[in-house]
Amino acid sequence: MELQEEFKVKGYFLQENFLSPQECENFLKSISDYRQQFSIPKIYRNVKPIPLSYSVIDGKAVNSHLPEVKKLYTTVNKVINNLTNQELFTLKDVQVGCNINITEQGGAYRWHYDRNAVTAILYLNEVEGGEIEFYPNYRIILPKAKFSKFQSFLDQIQQFNLVRSTLGKRIVVKPQPGLLLIMGGDRCLHSVRPVIEACDRVSIVMAYDLPNASFAVKEQLNTYLYSSEKVAASDPNYSQSDRSQRH
Ligand SMILES: O=C(O)CCC(=O)C(=O)O
Ligand SMILES: [Fe+2]
Numbered sequence: 001m002e003l004q005e006e007f008k009v010k011g012y013f014l015q016e017n018f019l020s021p022q023e024c025e026n027f028l029k030s031i032s033d034y035r036q037q038f039s040i041p042k043i044y045r046n047v048k049p050i051p052l053s054y055s056v057i058d059g060k061a062v063n064s065h066l067p068e069v070k071k072l073y074t075t076v077n078k079v080i081n082n083l084t085n086q087e088l089f090t091l092k093d094v095q096v097g098c099n100i101n102i103t104e105q106g107g108a109y110r111w112h113y114d115r116n117a118v119t120a121i122l123y124l125n126e127v128e129g130g131e132i133e134f135y136p137n138y139r140i141i142l143p144k145a146k147f148s149k150f151q152s153f154l155d156q157i158q159q160f161n162l163v164r165s166t167l168g169k170r171i172v173v174k175p176q177p178g179l180l181l182i183m184g185g186d187r188c189l190h191s192v193r194p195v196i197e198a199c200d201r202v203s204i205v206m207a208y209d210l211p212n213a214s215f216a217v218k219e220q221l222n223t224y225l226y227s228s229e230k231v232a233a234s235d236p237n238y239s240q241s242d243r244s245q246r247h
Contacts, residue, residue, distance in 0.1 A: 003082075003083060004082075004083060004084070004085045007083050007084065007182070010136060010137070011136030011137035011138075011183060011184050011187065011188055012134070012136045012171065012181065012182060012183040012184070012188065013083055013181070013182040013183075014173065014179065014180070014181055014182075015179070015180045015182075016176070016178065016179055017178045017179075018122065018178055018179065018180035019122065019124075019177070019178040019180075020178060021177050021178065023178070024124045024125065024177040024178050026068070027068065027069065027072075027124055027204070028124050028125065028202060030066055030068060030069070031057070031066070031100060031102075031124075031202060034057065034061070034065055034066060037065075038061070038065070040055045040056065040057055040061075040102065041055065041056060041226060041227050041228045042054075042055045042228055043055065043056065043224075043225065043226070043227070043228060044228075045110065045224065047110050049111075049161075050108050050109070050110045050111060050191050050192075050193075050194075051108060051110060052108075052109055052110040052225075053103075053106070053107040053108055053109075054101050054102065054103045054104075054107050054108075054109055054192075055101075055102040055103070055104070055107075056099050056100065056101055056102065056225070056226055057099065057100040057102070058095045058096075058099055058226045059091075059093075059094045059095045059096060059097045059098045059099060060094055060095050062098050062099070062100065063094055066100075069098065069100065069204060070098065072122070072204065072206070073090055073097065073098040073206050074090065076120045076122070076180070076206050077089070077090060077208060079120070079180075079182070080118055080120060080182060080208050083182060084118060086210070087211075088117065088118055088208040088209060088210060089208060089209065089210070089211050090206075090207075090208060091116060091207050091208070091209060093222075095222060095226065096115070096116075096207060096222065097206070097207055098204070098205070098206050098207070099204070099205045099226075100202065100203070100204050100205075101201075101202070101203045101204075101205055102200050102201070102202055103130060103192065103195050103200065103201040103202075103203075104195065104200050104201075105195050105196070105197060105198050105199075105200075106194060106195065107194065107195050107201070108191070108192050108193060108194040108195070109191055109192035110191055111159050111189060111190070111191040112189075112190065112191070113139060113155070113185065113186050113187065113188070113189060113190075114185030114186055114207060115185075115186065115207075115221075116185050116186060116207040116208060116209040116213065117184065117185065117186055117208065117209045117210060117213065118182065118183070118184060118185055118207075118208045118209070119182070119183055119184075119185030119205065119206065119207050119208070120180060120181070120182045120205075120206040120208070121180070121181045121182075121183075121203050121204070121205050121206070122178075122179070122180050122181075122203065122204040122206070123175035123176060123177065123178070123179045123180075123181075123202075123203050124177060124178075124202040124203065124204065125175065125177055125199070125200075125201065125202055126174070126175060126176050126177060127175060127195055127196070127197045127199055127200075127201045128195075128196040128197040129193055129194050129195045129196030129197065130174075130175055130192060130193060130194070130195040130196070130197075130201040131172050131173060131174050131175070131192070131193045132172070132173050132175070132181065132190060132191070132192050132193075133170060133171070133172050133190065133191055133192075133193060134170075134171050134173075134183065134188050134189065134190035134191075135164060135168035135169060135170060135171070135188060135189045135190070136169065136171060136183060136184070136187075136188045137184065137187055137188065138158065138164075138167070138168045138169075138187065138188060138189045139155070139158065139186070139187040139188070139189060140154055140158065141186075141187060142154070158189065159189065164189070168189070175201060175203065185207065
C-alpha cells in the first residue's frame with residue numbers, strides 16, 4: 001500500500017529514527033538548558049480515569065527560546081503534507097501549535113481529541129510506562145455540528161472503556177528516542193499512561209490544520225492546558241457549548 005493510502009486507511013503513521021539518538025540528545029540538552037533559565041508550568045487536572053498531569057513548554061516559549069524545535073515544526077509540516085496529500089499549515093495560535101510535554105514520574109495525559117486535524121508527536125527518550133494509547137479513526141464526527149452539544153455527548157459516550165473496547169482498535173506505542181507518530185488528531189482518541197520511571201518523559205507535540213480551520217477556541221481551554229491556574233469548569237472539553245478539542 002502506498003504511504004498516503006495507508007495513512008488514510010489506518011489513521012496514523014509511525015516512523016522510527018526520524019531523528020538520530022544524537023539529535024535527540026541535542027534537543028534534550030536545549031530543553032534542559034531552557035529549564036535552568038525558566039520555570040515551566042505544572043498542570044494538574046483531576047479527571048477520571050486518567051488525570052492530566054504534566055508540565056509544558058508552550059509554543060510561545062518555543063518560538064522565542066528554542067529555534068531548533070521551531071525549525072522541526074516546519075520540517076515536519078512537509079512530511080505531513082506529503083503523507084496526507086493535503087496542504088496543511090502550522091497553527092495560527094502560536095501557543096498551541098508546537099508544545100514540549102514533560103511528564104514526570106506518576107504524570108499522565110487524560111483521554112482527549114486534539115482540536116486540530118493532524119498531530120505529529122516526536123519522542124525524545126525512552127521511559128518505563130508513559131505509553132500513548134490511541135484509537136485511530138475512532139471518533140464519530142457530526143459533519144455540520146462538530147461543536148454542538150450532541151457531539152460532546154457522543155464524545156463522552158465513546159470514551160467509556162467498554163465502548164472503546166467494543167468499537168475501537170486500540171494501539172499502544174512505547175516512547176523511544178527519535179520515534180515520530182503522526183495521527184488524525186481530532187478523530188483519534190488518545191491518552192498517555194502514567195510514567196513509572198523516575199526520569200521525565202519528553203515529547204514534542206506539533207499541530208497542523210487547514211488554513212481556514214475554525215476551532216471556536218476558548219481562552220479557557222488554553223488556560224486549562226498551559227497554566228497552573230484554576231479554571232471555572234473542571235473540564236472545558238466536555239462542559240462547554242463549544243468543543244475546542246486540542247488538547
Ligand atoms: O505525549 C504524547 O504522547 C501525547 C500528548 C498529547 O496528546 C497532547 O499533548 O495533545
Ligand atoms: Fe493530544
